[in-house]
Amino acid sequence: MAGHASKQIDAKTLWGGKMSPFSTSYGKLMMWFFLVSDALTFSGLLISYGFTRHDYLGSWPIGEETFHSLPFLDGNYPLIYVALMTFILIVSSVTMVLAVEAGHRMNKKQVTKWLALTIVGGFFFVGSQAWEWSHFIHGTEFGRVELADGSQAIVKGNFGEIKNFEVTVAGHHHAVGDKITEDLKHEYTHAVAEGHVHNEIITLHDGSQAKINKAANTDLILDIKEFGGKYKIGDKIEGAEAVAMYEEAVNSGEKNRIIYGANMKQNEYGPQHYGQFFFFITGFHGFHVFSGVMINLIILFGVIGGVYHKRGHYEMVEKTGLYWHFVDLVWVFVFTFFYLV
């Protein structure tokens, strides 16, 4: 590629300051040095994730159990969504390298095309990550349950549909006999998490109380993830017993017996560290992607304006390309260590 790389130049000329021993421009070399330092930052984060995981006594969340949803679809699709995100990023990396290649032929039209497509891919990835975060924060239908003996379990099964809330005690907004049919699931999970559900009576925000008309949950499996007293990690409780134990927690009226989703203090998927590492590592990477998209956009304006064509070379595209490939490279590792292993 680089012309000088293949030519033999005597060592004195090379290292004497006449030429770069790497036969590369200052800008490109400095981009590489920056990427090395950034790579070390990401390595530090991922390796400390490994450290936390190795010293944890309980059971660490498993990728295919935690990430199994797709937008607009119900059902179980383990890892499909994150595989899609990975694919989007790989493809945008390919369009980037094609833009660089077109730049070496001084083909402005093709550089514009491929760089624009790279930016589109980048936006798709950032959008996908936004959905992933939203899903991670809001959580599943069942959440994570703390059983009567103190052990904790993740729950799988079919969630019985909530038909309505029938008001039995009037509050500020609702009169006795009102049937509330809106925003049921959200109200329900919020009340369960806060301990505002007691013996199938929900206490709403306005102080009114209502009877929950809900179909029964079926096919529940309680998968023990945290040792309590009676059960050990890996135990599975099924059938009527599982339903009864889950209902006991829902109707206990105690706060935090069931945890939905994730925040900075707790999460339903596993230990607190897990959620924090998820937010930090994918967030830090997502921010890199976002800034990469912005830099690509600026360079695209330069390409369209003919700045680099006038300059005689498209090395700016090459440099932003290096950064963009790096972002893809980091995701390859995040994908493996956060989702697969």
Place this chain on the structure above:
Amino acid sequence: MLRDDIIEYSLEGHHSEEEGVKLRKTIWKVTAILTIITALEVAVGIMFPKSAVSEGVWTAIKISYIVLTLVKAAYIVLSFMHLGDERKAMRYVILVPYFIFALYLIFVLINEGNAIFAALTQYAS
């Protein structure tokens, strides 16, 4: 002012249409490899979930995941980022310091994590 002691390396990057055809072929080949590896990883993750396989099998899967990841990373760095086309000296300047730090950190932190795990198992409960 024009300076004659600075060499414009940026202009050395150009290549002809014919070379471009060859380069694009390589790019699409690498794309196919990366896609196939990712698809393979996901397929293994779905078909052999951790909860369904024995510990030994899972360890084997884990190691193969890490190997496949390194293969993918090598293709991205050497081919897409063109580090493979750079001078040997530059390759080493980029890669060697990184690997020294990263491997040492892996060694230290994973060992320490395991040691803390052992201590907690012994004394915590």
